[in-house]
Each structure stands twice: as C-alpha cells, then as structure tokens.
Amino acid sequence: MSAACRVHQRLNRTNRTRSRAALLSAGAAVAALVLSACSSGGTHGGGGDTNFVAGKDGISTVAKGSRVDAPDLSGKTVDGEQLDVADYKGKVVVLNVWGSWCPPCRAEAPNFVKVAKDTAAQGVQFVGLNTRDPGTAPAKAFEKEQGITYPSLYDPTGKLMLRFKKGTLNPQTIPSTLVIDRDGKIAARTLQALTEEKLREMLDPILAEK
Numbered sequence: 001m002s003a004a005c006r007v008h009q010r011l012n013r014t015n016r017t018r019s020r021a022a023l024l025s026a027g028a029a030v031a032a033l034v035l036s037a038c039s040s041g042g043t044h045g046g047g048g049d050t051n052f053v054a055g056k057d058g059i060s061t062v063a064k065g066s067r068v069d070a071p072d073l074s075g076k077t078v079d080g081e082q083l084d085v086a087d088y089k090g091k092v093v094v095l096n097v098w099g100s101w102c103p104p105c106r107a108e109a110p111n112f113v114k115v116a117k118d119t120a121a122q123g124v125q126f127v128g129l130n131t132r133d134p135g136t137a138p139a140k141a142f143e144k145e146q147g148i149t150y151p152s153l154y155d156p157t158g159k160l161m162l163r164f165k166k167g168t169l170n171p172q173t174i175p176s177t178l179v180i181d182r183d184g185k186i187a188a189r190t191l192q193a194l195t196e197e198k199l200r201e202m203l204d205p206i207l208a209e210k
Contacts, residue, residue, distance in 0.1 A: 057192045059202050060169055064209065070095075070178075071163035077151045078130055085153075086184060088125045092207050093180040094199075097129045097161065097171045098152075100142035102207050104193035105175045109146040111196040113205070120186035122207060123182075128152025130159060131174060136160045179206050 017058060073095070074084035096209055098105040116126040130139045130152045139152065153160060164170030168179060169189035177190040179202060187206045194202070
C-alpha cells in the first residue's frame with residue numbers, strides 16, 4: 001500500500017471518529033433539552049433575592065407589595081393575530097406555557113379550558129404561550145382537540161420565556177403556569193401540570209384581591 005493510501009485511510013478514520021463524537025454530543029444536547037422542556041415541575045427559583053414563598057403544594061407566591069412587572073409578552077399568536085398581554089391590564093391573567101408535544105400539557109389542558117370558561121365573567125383572561133413546536137399546525141390541532149378558545153402566543157424558540165428576569169417567578173419548565181395580577185405584576189407560579197383544584201387554588205387568592 002502506498003504512503004498516500006495510508007494517509008487517506010487515516011484521514012477517513014479520523015473523520016468517522018469526529019462524526020460519531022458530534023452525533024453523540026448533539027444527541028446528549030437534545031436529550032437534555034427534552035428532559036428540561038417537559039417535566040412535572042419543581043420549586044427552584046430564578047436565583048438572587050426572589051421575594052417569593054414556595055409552598056409545599058408547588059405553588060410559589062409573592063406578596064402584593066413585593067411583586068415585579070411581567071415582561072413584554074407580545075407577538076403573533078398561533079392563529080397569526082397580534083397580541084400584547086399588557087392590553088389585559090386590569091384583569092387577572094393566567095399564563096400557561098405549553099407545547100403540543102408535551103404529555104403533561106395534554107393532561108392539564110381540559111382543566112384550563114373549564115376554569116377559563118368559569119372565571120371569564122370575573123375578569124380573568126387566560127393566555128397560552130406555545131413553545132418549541134416547529135410550526136403552528138400542531139399547536140392549532142392541539143387547541144382544536146382540547147377545545148381551547150383563548151389565545152396563545154407562538155414562541156417556538158423560547159424568546160418570550162427568556163424575557164423573564166432572573167430572581168422573578170420565571171417559567172422554567174414546560175408546562176409552567178403564572179398568574180399576573182390586575183396591575184400587570186407576577187403574583188404566582190407553578191412548574192407542574194395542574195389539576196382543576198390546584199389551578200383554582202393558585203388563581204383564587206389573586207382574584208380575591210382588591
């Protein structure tokens with residue numbers, strides 16, 4: 001075998017090794033993303049002086065005088081309409097982060113549909129934040145299947161989620177749910193799928209505020 005052939009074979013082996021390493025690295029990254037993206041939640045905060053109290057029920061709350069403003073949550077919805085959550089100031093907003101690919105999101109969706117219908121007359125506005133769906137078609141199919149009629153912002157890359165500052169009740173898993181009070185401030189958060197009972201438990205105290 002010529003020297004040129006031996007060099008060519010060594011280069012091929014090196015390239016194959018590098019390709020396998022790149023694939024393994026990419027696979028690990030995807031696995032980590034999936035594990036962090038669709039979980040049953042937790043009680044970890046955003047770091048720093050959070051001012052919130054993490055309850056044993058998995059619901060974290062902030063006293064009225066210590067709350068911070070919700071970030072700019074505006075953009076196109078799953079249906080292609082323009083939406084700005086700030087326009088709902090004066091109402092209590094329930095913000096639910098979800099993906100059509102997420103089993104816990106599917107499990108909790110009927111509870112959100114029911115409570116949204118029951119509380120609409122009390123000045124509660126539900127808003128979804130759809131993320132990591134590659135297109136709007138799966139999200140639309142999910143909404144139709146679940147009977148969801150309230151709007152959902154389309155946030156495939158998680159840009160809106162990253163607008164929440166560290167040290168606040170920021171969404172960290174999918175699903176996550178936040179309650180924004182009538183002044184546009186973040187009042188409560190959970191990082192887990194919610195039963196109807198838990199959703200009402202989270203919402204009712206903020207709804208009762210004057």
